[in-house]
Amino acid sequence: MESSSSRAVSSTIATVLMVAIVVTLAATISTFALGYADELRSPAPVVGESSGELVPQEGDSGGVVRITHLGGDTLQASNLEIVVDARGACGKTGRLVNLPASGGDPRPEDEYVSGDDVFDNSYNSVGGPIGEAGGRWEAGETSSFRIAKSECELDQGEAITVRVVHTPTNSVVIEETLTAG
Numbered sequence: 001m002e003s004s005s006s007r008a009v010s011s012t013i014a015t016v017l018m019v020a021i022v023v024t025l026a027a028t029i030s031t032f033a034l035g036y037a038d039e040l041r042s043p044a045p046v047v048g049e050s051s052g053e054l055v056p057q058e059g060d061s062g063g064v065v066r067i068t069h070l071g072g073d074t075l076q077a078s079n080l081e082i083v084v085d086a087r088g089a090c091g092k093t094g095r096l097v098n099l100p101a102s103g104g105d106p107r108p109e110d111e112y113v114s115g116d117d118v119f120d121n122s123y124n125s126v127g128g129p130i131g132e133a134g135g136r137w138e139a140g141e142t143s144s145f146r147i148a149k150s151e152c153e154l155d156q157g158e159a160i161t162v163r164v165v166h167t168p169t170n171s172v173v174i175e176e177t178l179t180a181g
Contacts, residue, residue: 044171045073052162052176057154063120063147065162067176069137077135079168082145084118085161089180090152092116096145100135101126120146154180 048071055064065084069075082096095114112126113119119126128143129135137143147154154160157179164174 042169044166044169045075045173047072047075047164047173050174050176052178054154054160054178054180056156056180057147057149063149063152063154064144065147065160065178066142066144067162067164067174068142069139069174071139074139075129075137075164075166075173077130077132077137079166080130080137080173081114081165081167082130082143083163083165084147085163086118086147086152086154089154089158089160090118092118092152094118096126096130099130100133101131116151118147118152120148122146156180 047069050070051068053064053066055062055066057063067082077099080099082099083093084095085093087093092115094116096112096119097114098111101112124131125146126144129137129141130143130145147160159177159179161175161177163172165171166173
């Protein structure tokens with residue numbers, strides 16, 4: 001015959017185990033419910049080094065921005081947006097979106113421009129991997145686009161900041177501040 005004291009121990013152990021299971025389930029559910037699981041996604045690609053150049057505007061030409069990916073992971077253009085912050089020069093900020101810009105022809109009324117339209121809308125105004133089908137931007141390659149003088153006049157010495165954003169992780173993978181020469 002069992003004593004009453006050994007039944008009390010079994011009951012206590014069962015209660016402790018039940019509480020442990022409930023706490024574990026609550027922690028697991030709250031992790032997913034509060035969005036911590038989203039932070040476990042793949043990291044952004046790493047660009048170890050980049051460079052940039054801003055060819056000054058002269059007449060109707062120039063305003064060419066060239067960004068060279070010098071080292072690091074290959075970037076897929078379809079996962080990128082190019083942000084041009086020209087607030088100091090002309091008070092505008094624009095984005096090239098939905099890359100690669102097929103035909104290299106962004107226009108404010110179509111799918112490739114968001115925010116202020118600071119971009120040259122002429123044919124082949126976007127070049128390199130961000131303007132080509134497939135759009136794999138590998139180390140050593142240069143992408144380019146033009147800033148329209150009629151939309152954002154860049155006087156000598158004025159600077160713009162160009163950021164390449166990896167949209168799946170919302171991470172800036174390249175940032176260059178360029179000065180009109």
